[in-house]
Amino acid sequence: MDHHRSSTLLDEALALDWTQPRVIVIEDCVETNGAFVLHHVLKRSLALHTSSTSAVIFLAFSQPFSHYDRILRKLGCNLVTPKDNKRFVFFNLLTLECPDGDEGKTSGGLPSLYREIQKVIIALHEENRKSITIMIDDISLMEVAANGSTNHVLDFLHYCHTLTLEFGCLLVTVNHGDIYSSMERPALLLQMEYLADILIKAEPLSTGLATDVHGQLTVLNKGICEGQGNSRNRTHNFHFKVKENSVECFYPGTRT
Amino acid sequence: MAESICRNLRDGALEGEHAPALSIKDSIATPFGSDVFNYVLTKLSSNILAGKSQSKGIVLVAFSRSPSFYVDFLKTNGIDLVSAKKWISILDCYTDPLGWKDSLKGPLDTENFSLKDPIEAVLFRHVRNLDLLLSAIIEMGEALARQGKGRFSVSIDSVTEMLRHASLSSVANLLSKVRSHDRISSTFWLLHSDLHEIRAIAALEYLSSMVGSLEPMNLSLNGQRGDLEKLSLLEQNSRKGKFHVRFKRRNGRVRVMCEDFHIKQSGINFTPVSSEEGIINQGLLPKVQFNLQLSEKERIDRAKVVLPFEHQGNGEPMHIYDGRRSLSEGKDEKASVLSENLQTNENSGKGEIIYFRDSDDEMPDSDEDPDDDLDI
Numbered sequence: 001m002d003h004h005r006s007s008t009l010l011d012e013a014l015a016l017d018w019t020q021p022r023v024i025v026i027e028d029c030v031e032t033n034g035a036f037v038l039h040h041v042l043k044r045s046l047a048l049h050t051s052s053t054s055a056v057i058f059l060a061f062s063q064p065f066s067h068y069d070r071i072l073r074k075l076g077c078n079l080v081t082p083k084d085n086k087r088f089v090f091f092n093l094l095t096l097e098c099p100d101g102d103e104g105k106t107s108g109g110l111p112s113l114y115r116e117i118q119k120v121i122i123a124l125h126e127e128n129r130k131s132i133t134i135m136i137d138d139i140s141l142m143e144v145a146a147n148g149s150t151n152h153v154l155d156f157l158h159y160c161h162t163l164t165l166e167f168g169c170l171l172v173t174v175n176h177g178d179i180y181s182s183m184e185r186p187a188l189l190l191q192m193e194y195l196a197d198i199l200i201k202a203e204p205l206s207t208g209l210a211t212d213v214h215g216q217l218t219v220l221n222k223g224i225c226e227g228q229g230n231s232r233n234r235t236h237n238f239h240f241k242v243k244e245n246s247v248e249c250f251y252p253g254t255r256t
Numbered sequence: 257m258a259e260s261i262c263r264n265l266r267d268g269a270l271e272g273e274h275a276p277a278l279s280i281k282d283s284i285a286t287p288f289g290s291d292v293f294n295y296v297l298t299k300l301s302s303n304i305l306a307g308k309s310q311s312k313g314i315v316l317v318a319f320s321r322s323p324s325f326y327v328d329f330l331k332t333n334g335i336d337l338v339s340a341k342k343w344i345s346i347l348d349c350y351t352d353p354l355g356w357k358d359s360l361k362g363p364l365d366t367e368n369f370s371l372k373d374p375i376e377a378v379l380f381r382h383v384r385n386l387d388l389l390l391s392a393i394i395e396m397g398e399a400l401a402r403q404g405k406g407r408f409s410v411s412i413d414s415v416t417e418m419l420r421h422a423s424l425s426s427v428a429n430l431l432s433k434v435r436s437h438d439r440i441s442s443t444f445w446l447l448h449s450d451l452h453e454i455r456a457i458a459a460l461e462y463l464s465s466m467v468g469s470l471e472p473m474n475l476s477l478n479g480q481r482g483d484l485e486k487l488s489l490l491e492q493n494s495r496k497g498k499f500h501v502r503f504k505r506r507n508g509r510v511r512v513m514c515e516d517f518h519i520k521q522s523g524i525n526f527t528p529v530s531s532e533e534g535i536i537n538q539g540l541l542p543k544v545q546f547n548l549q550l551s552e553k554e555r556i557d558r559a560k561v562v563l564p565f566e567h568q569g570n571g572e573p574m575h576i577y578d579g580r581r582s583l584s585e586g587k588d589e590k591a592s593v594l595s596e597n598l599q600t601n602e603n604s605g606k607g608e609i610i611y612f613r614d615s616d617d618e619m620p621d622s623d624e625d626p627d628d629d630l631d632i
Contacts, residue, residue, distance in 0.1 A: 154420060162352070218490070
């Protein structure tokens with residue numbers, strides 16, 4: 001019952017569908033890890049009812065494959081089989097380094113990474129896999145890999161955005177809000193927020209720590225929600241508790 | 257007011273003067289700049305189609321949206337694209353701005369798309385070279401406005417992206433050349449104000465004759481609001497906001513106007529600003545169940561209420577009873593007044609206290625204790 005309710009609450013807020021290109025931006029902070037939203041979307045992407053046509057491209061800057069494999073297994077989703085079937089394409093980029101002065105070049109580092117992704121997508125497209133999700137975990141470490149060049153990362157993300165339009169992909173990114181908290185104009189963070197169709201922020205409770213609430217999610221869905229009244233933008237806010245095998249989401253004050 | 261912007265862009269440049277330039281700026285709190293940009297684009301397109309405008313065509317420099325987006329957008333907004341190749345062309349800086357896709361020969365080359373598309377889109381792969389960009393813009397525009405000295409308009413959908421790829425001085429140089437080119441009728445561009453330094457915004461605003469800025473309806477006054485309040489602010493600001501426009505006249509006069517806008521499924525709607533009181537109520541005061549301020553009618557009604565001990569100033573001489581009759585008043589008068597009073601009292605049923613002083617020896621209302629002489 002709990003599991004059922006929790007998944008519907010998050011799903012309702014996200015209103016995921018692969019019929020139109022979307023950009024999902026997840027922002028979390030040190031106190032509140034938002035990675036569970038990424039895992040949730042990953043699970044949903046692989047477990048689509050038209051699962052034979054779906055595929056996920058995962059750019060991992062922060063964790064190795066075994067990490068995601070363990071977590072997703074707990075959530076009841078196997079990653080090894082789709083990986084063997086090329087439905088789950090995993091890029092291990094933990095040690096990616098872009099040489100100095102990379103900007104302006106069209107080869108090496110991020111440009112060639114982009115080309116690899118494009119090749120994979122074209123190949124997937126020819127296999128008639130239409131619901132493709134590109135996931136990046138996470139942007140701040142990509143910035144580190146790019147020698148701190150925000151512009152270079154933004155160029156890469158722009159190219160990923162063109163892919164979402166061309167192939168109708170979903171682009172999911174994770175970033176950490178508090179890394180930029182002292183900056184007056186956090187270009188990377190703001191630019192991602194402009195780009196986002198769905199912005200998800202994971203924050204700690206403003207009232208302090210609690211044992212049975214791990215944090216709150218604010219979801220701003222800029223896309224059009226059809227059949228949900230006349231409002232175009234929708235905001236959702238709810239609390240969550242990360243459990244061993246699932247995440248429980250509930251509205252503030254509804255939990256006894 | 258959004259109307260007058262569109263009129264300004266439609267009327268174009270006077271001989272020997274700069275083309276009117278509009279810069280639209282927004283921020284993350286109200287990220288609807290592109291909606292305004294698209295609104296202006298649609299209006300200008302329909303003016304060009306109706307032959308009302310000075311310019312004969314539009315060159316759209318697309319940085320943040322793909323050409324296919326604009327094709328769909330113009331179609332759904334009732335712009336006839338049958339003869340579109342004659343009046344609009346898109347310089348596509350979106351699809352491959354840096355030439356990363358250059359070496360790839362996939363089945364998805366953009367040339368395939370451009371054949372199907374009703375609008376001609378030219379792929380541009382060197383966004384860092386603004387001289388090349390300018391000459392491409394001019395070339396495309398001149399191809400559109402072929403006959404004689406026809407003029408054309410230039411619209412850039414993200415100066416923010418341009419500033420990311422090139423320095424401020426070179427971007428300003430390009431915009432300045434665009435607005436002073438003798439074949440260009442008008443120009444407008446969009447930027448996200450919070451991504452740039454203040455000097456960059458100022459430099460771009462100097463180059464424009466009109467600045468339209470989008471601001472949130474309710475600015476959060478401080479960061480210490482409650483979660484619920486923050487959420488309701490977010491919800492409110494996700495649909496509407498204020499649109500400030502600054503017109504700079506030729507003689508140096510500056511006019512600032514303000515309008516509300518609402519984002520709807522069908523697009524953006526502009527409405528005149530709601531009354532001053534509405535703004536105060538919405539803007540500063542928290543929502544409560546009772547009124548904190550009076551309406552105009554209530555204020556008038558309150559002014560009419562007669563307070564019990566207030567002097568009404570209706571012309572009659574004022575008498576403040578000091579405990580004794582003044583000497584000018586005779587005894588007869590006193591008696592007649594008394595009897596009259598008694599009668600009227602009976603008639604009107606009003607209560608009244610009548611007090612006769614025993615003698616003039618008695619001090620009026622003395623503070624002395626009357627029982628002072630008694631030994632109690």
